[in-house]
Amino acid sequence: MKFERFIVGMGEANGYIIYDENTLEALIIDPGDEAAVFAGYIQKHGLKPKEIVLTHYHYDHIGAVEALKEKYNCPVSIHKKDVEGLKDPNINHSFRGYRKPVSITPDRILSDGDVIQAGSVALIVVHTPGHTPGSICLVVKDENIAFTGDTIFDDDLGRTDLEGGSPESMKRSITNKISKWEDQVRIYPGHADSATMAFVRAKNTEYLDLLK
Template sequence: MVIKRFVVGNVRTNSYIVYDENTLDAIIIDPGANPKMFIRYIDKNKLRLKEIILTHYHYDHIGAVEILKNMYNCSIAIHKKDVEGLKDPNTNLSRKVFRKPISITADKVLLEGDVITFGDIKLKVIHTPGHTEGSISLKVENENIIFTGDAIFCDCIGRWDLKGGSEEKTRNTIINIISKWEDEVKIYSGHGEIANMEYVRRENKEFLYILNN
C-alpha cells in the first residue's frame, strides 16, 4: 500500500491518494483543491482511480471532486448523514468561499462498518460525528492507520460550531471511539501532521480536556 499526501487549498487541507502498488487500483480521500496536482500524480503512476471518498462535506475537502470525477469516471462516496450537505453550497460553505458554489451528488452512501475495497486494500468506515453529522474515519485493515478527516488532528480537534456540528457528538466521539484507539495507531488527519495516538494522548490539549472534563 502506498499513501501519498497532498496539502492543498487556502486552509492547507490534507488530501490522500491511497493505492495498491500491485494492481494500481487507487482511491482519493478528500481532494480539497488543485485537481491538476492529483491528475499529474495519477497519470504519472498509471493509477486506476476507483473512488473519491469524502470524510465530510466541507468546501476545503471537496473542491477538486467534480473535475476528478469527470476525468476518471470514478464514484463519489460520503456518509449518509452528509449527503444533503454535500449538495447544499450553504451547508458545505462553498457559496461563502468560492465564486462558484459547489453542489455534488454522491454516487455511494456510506454507513458505519462498511468496507471499501480496492486492489488488496480494505478500508473500514468508522462513523465519528461531531464536526458534521456524517463525519467518518477510515481504518486500514491489518494496519495501524486511520484517516480521521477533521474528527481529530495531532494537536487539536475538529470544530463543532459550523452547521451540522455538535459539541455533544464531538465529546461522545472522542470519549467513546477515538480514545479507545491504541497508542500505535497513526492518524492521517484532514489538517496538520501525521501522528500516532501516543503523541495525541501526550500533546493534544483539546483531546485531553474533553477526556478529563
Template sequence: MRLERLIVGMLETNGYILYDENMLEALIIDPGDEAKTFVEYISRNRLKPIGIILTHYHYDHIGAVLDLRKKYSMPVYIHKKDEEGLKDPCINHSVSSFRKSISIIPDQTLKDGDTIKTSWVTLEIIHTPGHTPGGICIKVKNKNIIFTGDTIFNIDLGRTDLEGGDYHAMKNSIRNKVSKWSDDMMIYPGHGDLASMADVKKKNMEYLDIIKRR
C-alpha cells in the first residue's frame, strides 16, 4: 500500500490517497478542495479511484468531493451521524467566513466498528465524536496508521466550538478511544504534520489535560 498526502485549500487541509501499486486502485480520504490537484496525482500515477471516505462533514474536508465523484463514479462514505451535515449547505462549513454552498448525499453511511475492505487494504472505522457528532478516525488494519481527521492533531485537538462540536463527547473520545492507541501508532491528521502517539503523549497539551483530569 502506498500513501500520499495532498495539502489543499485555504485552511491547508490534508487529503490522503491510498493505493495499491499493482492493481492501481485508490481510496481518497478527505478531499477538501482543489479537485484538480487530486486529478493530476491520480492521472500521473494511472490510478483507479474506487471510493471517498470522509472523516466528518465540515466544508474544508469535502470541497472536492462532488467533482471527484462525478469524474470517477465512485461512492462516498461518511458516519451516519454526519449524514445530515453533509447534505445541508447551511451547516457544513467549519468557519463562518469560509462558507460555500455544497450539498452531498452519501452513498453509504458508517458506524463504529465498520470496515471498508478491498483486496489490498482493510480500513477500520473508529467513531470519535467531539469535533462533529459523526467524526471518525480510520485505522489501516495490520499497520500502525490512523487517519484522525479533526479529532486529534500532533499538538492539539479539534475545536468543539464549531457547528456540531461537543467538548464532553471529545473528552470521552480521547479517554475511551485515542488514549488506548499504542505509542508506535502514527496519526495522520486533517491538518498539520503526522506524529507518533508517543510524541502526542509528550507534547499535545490539550490531550494531556483531558487524560490528567480522569
C-alpha cells in the first residue's frame, strides 16, 4: 500500500490518493480542488481509480469531484447523513467567490463499519459526527493509519459552529471512538500535518479539554 497527500485550493485542504502497489487500484479521498494535480499523479503512476471517498460535504473537500468522476467514471461515496449537504449548494456553499456552488449526487451511501476496497487496500468507515452530521474517518485495515477529514487535526478539533455542526456530537465522537485509538495510530487530517495519537494526547489542547 502507498498513498500521497495533495494540498490544494485556497483553503489548503488535504486530499489523498491511496493505492495497492500490485493491482494499482486506487481510492481518491477528499479531492478539494485542482483536479489536474490528482490526475497527473494518477497518470504518472498508472493508477486505476476505483472510488472517490468524501469525509464530509464542505466545499473545500469536494471541488475536484465532478471533474475526476467524469474523467475516470468512478463512483462517489459519502456517509448517509451528509448526502443532502453534498446535493445542496446552499449547504456545501461557495465561499467568498471561491467557486460556483455545486450539487453532487453520490453513487454510494456509506454507513458506520462499511469497508471500501481497492485491491488489497481496505478503508473502514468510522462515523464521527460533529463537524457535519455525516463526517467520517477512514481507518486503514491492518495499518496504524486513519484519514480524519475535519474531525480531528494534530493540534485541534474540527469546527462545530458551521451549519450541521454539533459540539455534543463531536464530544461523543471523540470520547467514544477516536480516544480509543492507540498511541501509534497516525492521523492524516483534512488540513495541516499528520500526527500520532501520542502527539495528540500530549499537545492537542482542544482534544484534552473535551475529554475532561
